[in-house]
Amino acid sequence: MEKYRLYFNENQSKYLQLAVHIKELIDENQVNDGEKLPSIRELAEFLMVNKVTVINAYKKLHQEGYAQQKMGSGTFAKKKEVGRSFRKDYSDTFKKLTSGQLKNVIDFTGETTSSNFFPVRDLKTVLNDVLDRDGAEALIYQHVLGYEKLRKTINNKFWEGRTDIEDILIVSGAQQGIDIASKALINVNDNVIIEKPTYGGALSVFKWRRANIFEVPLESDGVNLIELEKILKKNKVKCFYLMSYFQNPTGISYSYEKKKEILRLAKEYDFYIIEDDYLSELVYDENIKYTTFKNIDINDRVIYIKSFSKIFLPGIRIGYLITPKRFREAFQNSKVNTDISTSSLMQRALEMYIDKDYWIGHIDFLNKEYKIRYNYMKCLLEEKLKEFVSFSYPGGGLHFFLKINEKLDVSSLQLFYILKERNILITPGIMFFKNSKEGERYFRIGFSQTNCDKIEEGINSIYEILKERENKL
Structure with a gap:
């Protein structure tokens, strides 16, 4: 039972912390595929929490494919098939986020420029000019x-x-x-x-x-x-x-x-x-x-x-x-x-x-705005994460690609789920390799949908998680 011990952070729901902890145990093979998890009563007494906390944690594990319940027998750990199952999880994450929820998320996954930067007035002008010129033919x-x-x-x-x-x-x-x-x-x-x-x-x-x-x-x-x-x-x-x-x-x-x-x-x-x-x-x-x-x-x-x-x-x-x-x-x-x-x-x-030539003006504007974010993220990566990850400087585009140092016992999948609980989204490297396992130590973070304040908050969270892993060595 000792491996299930957990010291709770009072600023976050206990059931979420417990679910993340058990997922880590499964991912790290400390809990084997098919192994029976402690009973609800047993785990609640061991951790000194309400039974509802354990029930909700097990329910979340079941929803995310980390556990299966067998009537009359209890709850059993389920090792996830890394590639296909995660891609579904990743896709479902965005499907479930409403526009209101997105405002509270630090989204490092974006692959397109932010709609906040688009000059709507110019587009309105162009659309009106097209309709005036071409009429119904434009449709x-x-x-x-x-x-x-x-x-x-x-x-x-x-x-x-x-x-x-x-x-x-x-x-x-x-x-x-x-x-x-x-x-x-x-x-x-x-x-x-x-x-x-x-x-x-x-x-x-x-x-x-x-x-x-x-x-x-x-x-x-x-x-x-x-x-x-x-x-x-x-x-x-x-x-x-x-x-x-x-x-x-x-x-x-x-x-x-x-x-x-x-x-x-x-x-x-x-x-x-x-x-x-x-x-x-x-x-x-x-x-x-x-x-x-x-x-x-x-x-x-x-x-x-x-x-x-x-x-x-x-x-x-x-x-x-x-x-x-x-x-x-x-x-x-x-x-x-x-x-x-x-x-x-x-x-x-x-x-x-x-x-x-609206296009040229818009591209000039984007270059100025995103250069600020690029340089800010680059400086934070150098200052906060260089001892934990390796990366190169693309000199353009909208993202950085990071590799977690071998000394740290954490995969980008584990990092994804831990950050997700903090409303921070990254893209694990398994999305980009034919053999998913080869991407487990890589992740991509982008700055297209995040301002400098959110970039700093997100990278600070990544730092805290990786620093905690280093302290466990």
Whole structure:
């Protein structure tokens, strides 16, 4: 019974503290899978608490998949299946949070810019101008490729007119772009390469397509080229999915030299690059220069995907995809089979927003605001957490990726659940690895939805938890 001993903090519900304590015992194998937990009366007497405290703690363990009740026999510990069960828990956490509750949460999980920063007045102006100009036509479906004027504006403003607008496809965000690319290119048992770790949404798409997935570890300036070529020599690879700037989750950006070499390998080994250009507008380090794979692709080997949702407004699901000419028809057919058309009104509004240079002003504003948060979080990580975690400096984007030092007996999953009880949310690393277990010591924290006060409060809590673990050594 001694392992169940717990000294309660009077500032938090006792049943929550007890549930967290027992979860830790199960995660750390101090309580084995299937082991019978103490009876309600026995544990209540041992801890000198009301029986209701134990009943509520056991109920919470059951709800979170850490215990099962057997009629007439008692409550038994249940070891959670790390990957799949946690992903459901993680998803359910956000589904259950109302907008009111979110205000009281320190949300380090955000992957998009805060809606608080969006200039609603500018959007109202643009929407009114579009409706005045186009009337009811603004509300009807467009051609499957997307609103032609938007595709022209994207070509002129972002690509200096170098792209054939017939190769530009308007999509409902980057996730749909990845899905369309996979449907157009990948068949069952085709070989696909991804970064290790990688964006969980892309990993899910390739798994759903039943592709053979190969991981290549990331270095400070992109994937390990030696490991990449080893895979290419042994396997006929169809495509390589990567994020060129501020990769999710690591924050790594590719060097120009690695971009050139990967493009050379794509031609030599006959594979295609799916480039997810993620958050490249948010640059805080002047040494980082913007050159996409697509910009230097002379052999038409790059499928380029860009989402406006991450930095424009998450609720407006718009992005675009540029296809290699040889796959134009296949991608168009894939888009038709996915959906008919992306919102006509919002396509027209976005076109005007970009054309009138509201876009440039908004990006400048975001860079100034998020640079402050980036530097504040960076300083706090150095001051508070450097002895407990390792991390690098992405120089842009919206997050940091941390690795818990091996000396500390705590996983990022345990950290997630402890912080969740304090209304602080992080993203454990298992979300980004093909093999969930490899991500157990990593976690991502972002600053897109948190101001400096909340950043400090959240990092102080992480410090307290990790410091407590160190003191137990």
